[in-house]
Amino acid sequence: MNRVLLTGATGNVGEEVLRHLYTYSNKCEIVAGVRDVNRAKSKLAILESIAFRKFDFEDSATFVSAFQEIDILFLLRPPHISEVEKYFKPLLEAAKKAGINKIVFLSVQGAEKSKVIPHNKIERLIQSLDFEYIFVRPSYFMQNLTTSLISEIQEKRTITLPSGKAKFNWIDVKDIGKATAVLLSSFDSHRNLAYEITGSENLDFYQASELISKEIGSEINFKSINPIRFYFKKKKEGIESAFAIVMTILHFLPRLQKEPEISDNFKKLTGSKPTILKEFVERNRALFLG
Ligand SMILES: NC(=O)c1ccc[n+]([C@@H]2O[C@H](COP(=O)([O-])OP(=O)(O)OC[C@H]3O[C@@H](n4cnc5c(N)ncnc54)[C@H](OP(=O)(O)O)[C@@H]3O)[C@@H](O)[C@H]2O)c1
Structure with missing residues (x-):
């Protein structure tokens, strides 16, 4: 062993x-x-x-x-x-x-x-x-929605990121x-x-917000802002510089890159299908509603 x-x-x-x-x-x-x-x-x-x-x-x-x-x-x-x-x-x-x-x-x-x-x-x-x-x-972790992004979702019903229409692959x-x-x-x-x-879905934040809104029955709006404004917004919220940089890069870089590739490794390794975002939101409905 x-x-x-x-x-x-x-x-x-x-x-x-x-x-x-x-x-x-x-x-x-x-x-x-x-x-x-x-x-x-x-x-x-x-x-x-x-x-x-x-x-x-x-x-x-x-x-x-x-x-x-x-x-x-x-x-x-x-x-x-x-x-x-x-x-x-x-x-x-x-x-x-x-x-x-x-x-x-x-x-x-x-x-x-x-x-x-x-x-x-x-x-x-x-x-x-x-x-x-x-x-x-x-x-990209689905759990970003329930950790670093959750307070804005609960308090303002918005998600603000520098990610435009960039697609993210969502994994649980x-x-x-x-x-x-x-x-x-x-x-x-x-x-x-x-x-x-990877998960099986590539969705941008407009699509993800729409999906969450539908699942929880309360509207969540996505706002895309430029990366510099985003960085200073995070700093103003009290987030440490190093983490604010990580958040900015994580959400801005995909705009400059090709859409993520979807792999079947999860299925091959575990024999199961990966969780889809709808299931993740259902599981965390109460948390999204605050
Ligand atoms: N977010 C995404 O979408 C994404 C996507 C792909 C890859 N990743 C990568 O995933 C990694 C983050 O994983 P995660 O979300 O599981 O991180 P996390 O939830 O922040 O957990 C970090 C862990 O590290 C421990 N830790 C922190 N400082 C430590 C120290 N000095 N000594 C010992 N342990 C320490 C923490 O322990 P305590 O309980 O003591 O704090 C905690 O257990 C990063 O490398 C990130 O780049 C993230």
């Missing part, structure tokens, strides 16, 4: 990976690597039999004990950490030194095409250090968790491969 260290286990994707691995796989022993063990234990209390270890991306003193006797590292990049040389290089070198040879890295769709994004640099670093790897490259984070759990449980069959994990 492989012992897997899950980073980001209290976040959107990490928690879903953990839940799917816990529920459906008996091939892995799960260790959650978290910066606050007590907080994580109370958040994930119903999951008995998983171990917790202190692990902090920003404190290299936590690496040695966290990495002890780990076979596979599930690695993600917390949104506020972008400096690859400063944080990921020492982390990956410490993992190697501890004898970890296998990494599943949560990247992003299209990471291989853009040399400037941190995910691309992390992927290349993993390869250059000779790890066996699997890159999970998901598309639960589906990312499910597919990643399969990859972790059968690492050797997928070694040194990259998997785009």
Whole structure:
């Protein structure tokens, strides 16, 4: 049985990976690597039999004990950490030194095409250090609607973004968790491969807002604004510069790119169809209505 260290286990994707691995796989022993063990234990209390270890991306003193006797590292990049040389290089070198040879890295769709994004640099670093790897490259999270965009939806019934008519491919984070759990449980069959994990729909925000309005029975209007105005709007709302930049790029860049490709990897890995946005909105109806 492989012992897997899950980073980001209290976040959107990490928690879903953990839940799917816990529920459906008996091939892995799960260790959650978290910066606050007590907080994580109370958040994930119903999951008995998983171990917790202190692990902090920003404190290299936590690496040695966290990495002890780990076979596979599930690695993600917390949104506020972008400096690859400063944080990921020492982390990956410490993992190697501890004898970890296998990494599943949560990247992003299209990471291989853009040399400037941190995910691309992390992927290349993993390869250059000779790890066996699997890159999970998901598309745009449906959960952005219920996290970073939810307060505006609830309070103003609007979504304001610099995304114009750009199409986004919508993936449910639960589906990312499910597919990643399969990859972790059968690492050797997928070694040194990259998997785009996408949903089945490409929709722009005008279409997504219309769909949400119809599903919840209350009108949500989409407003597209220019990226500079958007960035300063986020700053004014108190969002940290680094996250405001990430939000601006995430929602503006697709205007300059081709429509996202739709992959059948999710179906191939899990045997199921990916969640569609309508189902996600139904599931979260009460939250959208506030
Ligand atoms: N949003 C999208 O549409 C999209 C699409 C494709 C890919 N992605 C990528 O997905 C990743 C984000 O995943 P997510 O949404 O699951 O993130 P998230 O919900 O923000 O979770 C981040 C996790 O990292 C942990 N963390 C933060 N700082 C830490 C530290 N210093 N040491 C240890 N743990 C730390 C957090 O733990 P605490 O509970 O302690 O805070 C949390 O568990 C990003 O790399 C993003 O680029 C996003």
